[in-house]
Amino acid sequence: MGVVVPLEDERVRSQNAVAQLQALVREDMEDVNEFIRDRMASDVPMIPELASHLINSGGKRLRPMLTIAASRLCGYQGSDHIKLAASVEFLHTATLLHDDVVDESDLRRGKKTARMLWGNQASVLVGDFLLGRAFRLMVETKSLRALEIIANAASVIAEGEVMQLAAAKDTGTTEDAYMRVIAAKTAALFAAAAEIGAVVAARSTGETAALESYGRNLGIAFQLIDDALDYGGRAASLGKNVGDDFRERKITLPVVLAFRRGGKEERAFWERTLREGDQREGDLEHAQGLMAKHGTIEDTIARARHYGAIAKDALAIFPENAYSTALLDLVDFCISRTY
Incomplete structure (x- = not known):
């Protein structure tokens, strides 16, 4: 039994919002x-080959666009x-390569992950290469504050992965523990990407803090919608199979809420399928039913909307123009996307 996320009425508007930002x-x-x-160039052929596989695999470059x-x-x-936007994308790509190894993921954006094609060791090492490239680009800007922000984001993301x-x-x-994970793992880079845009422009502390808040809350909303889509989306638009989080035994917010709200028998189901890994035919559909x-x-979508509203409010300090409008519309995209 599937649960389709009720976002279709907003999908066209969100696609238009991204198209406007891209333009x-x-x-x-x-x-x-x-x-x-x-900067992906290297005398070691595998490095640009593997990095290009992921960087050119159809991502929308949301984080570097946010910096721009x-x-x-x-x-x-x-x-x-x-240079700062490129460094953000390198850092993001490095974390994806590492994530896929940790999560043992087979697909990303509908394609085989780098680890499936080149192996775990190569994926980790090329991820490290991209991290080095990211920091080299940041040093070239001679902005110590921007370097500090991105370096802090990199360590926070790693902490989120460990958590x-x-x-x-x-x-x-x-739920609180889970929110701390996504605030670190996902939202930290969104926050940094937005904040360094103000830093490079030498804007006031208030404006810098506003963009950091915008990015952080946007990132939280983005991840919560990812959580919802994994159980209520469509494989063709997700770029992966519906239920991958379930099969990989990930604890995400829809699971946290279902476990808390269920009775003894329902909790036993979650214990068997996720903690013990004893998954049987029909279990995904049963999970969706619960x-x-x-x-x-x-409720996961409602929470995403809450954080999206905070992100929008953070931009109120800026005058209305094409860029502020695009950033406001980006919130709607992140919440309304179906891919």
């Missing part, structure tokens, strides 16, 4: 992509935002 930052993003291609839009919102007219690993398959995970019974998909 607004197109020239800058062309430069970012050129930097990425140039934030810097332009702050009136920046230089070129260092290009998630420690809580893996733990059906006793609380989520429908307790409204956990809808």
Whole structure:
């Protein structure tokens, strides 16, 4: 029994929002992509080959676009935002390579993961290479504050990964504990990507903090929708199979809520399938049914909307213009997306 996320009415609007943002930052993003291609170069053939597999696999480049839009919102007219945006994408790609190894994922964006094609060791090492490239680009900007922000984000993301690993398959995970994981694992890079846009423009502490808050809350909303889509989305638009989180025994918010709200028999089901890993035919459909019974998909989306509203409010400090409008619309995309 499937649970389709009720976001279809908003899907077209969200796609238009991303198209508008892409059009607004197109020239800058062309430069970012050129930097990425140039800095992926290596005398070791496997490095650009493996990195290109993921970087060119169809991602929307939301995080570097966030850096570009934030810097332009702050009136920046230089070129260092290009290097910072490229470094953000390198850091993001490195974390994806590492994530797929830790999670033992087979697919990403509908394609075989790098670890499936080149192996775990190569994926980890190329991820390390990209981290090095990211920090080298940041050093070139000579912005110590931007370097500090990204370096802190990298360590926080790693902490989030370790927290998630420690809580893996733990059906006793609380909502607060789970929110701490995604605040670190996902939201930290969104926050950093937006914040450095203000830093490179040398804007006030208030504006810098506002963009950090915008990015952080946007990132939380983004991840919560990911959680909902894994049980209520469609494989063709997800770029992976519906229920991959269930099969990989991940504890996400819909599971946390369903476990808390269920009775003894329902909790025993979650214990068997996620903690013990004893999954049988029909278990995914049963899990979806329990989520429908307790409204956990809808409540996960509601929480995402809450954080999205906080992200929008953070931008109120800025004057209304094309960039502020695009960033506001990006919140709607992240919440309304079906892919």
